[in-house]
Amino acid sequence: MTQFADLSSIQLDAMREVGNIGAAHAATVLSQLLKQKVQMSVPRVSVTSLTEAAEFIGIPEMPMVGVYLRVFGDAPSKILYLYPKEQALFLAGLLLGETYKVRNILGEMEVSALKEIGNILTGAYVNAFSNFTKLNMISSVPALAFDMVGAIVNTVLADLGEVGDYALIIETKLTTSDSSINGHFFLVPDPDSLGVILKTLGVNGECHNSSGSGCRK
């Protein structure tokens, strides 16, 4: 199994690139959905100690809406979207259309709309990822929680503790042009999936030179 802590910079770059391709498709879909420009950050790939995972996003007690999906198939992973509450409500309102009046509560309708957005974005992300890597991937139905961000992140990452002390997190920020939506998007490959993904990308850790050009495929 590939240990997170042992990843070379070329392997991190490769993960960043697949994150980029997936997120670009998700951003396109989001922009079509919202009918406005969506900007995407360069994905940040980081190896985070589980001990500090709750602080990864910032203040662990900050309330946030999290939409969580599992990805099954050749490279099982987790996908998590995080939005501040007001933005989540605004986003839900955009999907629910003109007849819907934005409320300040996260009711059944808003939850359902946010889950659907999670579904649509994940569909785009996973499809692009899957086309690029030729790995078979399929996503679960989404789950939603509105709570302390630390509790959401801890819960999503807890089972990684069975095999190690670190999580590899690919984070992309999606921002609309008027900054009304500023969401975080995370892809967290399961520990065994990392080796699978790196292998299909041809950077499976057999490098003996620093440039990585002599990688065996």
Place this chain on the structure above:
Amino acid sequence: MSQLIRVGMSEIACSRSPDVLATYGLGSCVGVCVYDPLLKIGGMAHIMLPDSSLSKTVTNRGKFADTSIPDLIAKLTQMGALVPRMVAKIAGGSQMFAFMGKDDKLLIGPRNVAAVENALAQQKIKLSAKNVGGNVGRSILFDLATGEVTVKMLNSADIIL
């Protein structure tokens, strides 16, 4: 001067009055507070998973209920606390995402709680109070001057155990 000591996921920390031990954003994890009221010594463990046998290589004993709790008790004993005086209070173990009923990995909260209770019983530590389960995130503050554990949640008033 009282010090605030932060306990991260899978960590164990022990100290004495008037320090405060804290962990923020417990989801499926369980915060275990053990206190010796006579010496005002206490320790906190932030447990992620129920059972170390799930893992092939146990690199960090603090992660699992069955290894973390004996370690916590041993540390407190080293500081002079006595098992018959110790009382435990626990919080956390919620199921943050309500749906995935059958997915074992997501029912980890209730499994963590059961494993913690079991491990405390094995160490013969009395469990005096708990605030567990549900689908809410919690932060806990363990005041070693009084032995009180304050549980903070987002949408409800603080609870003192």
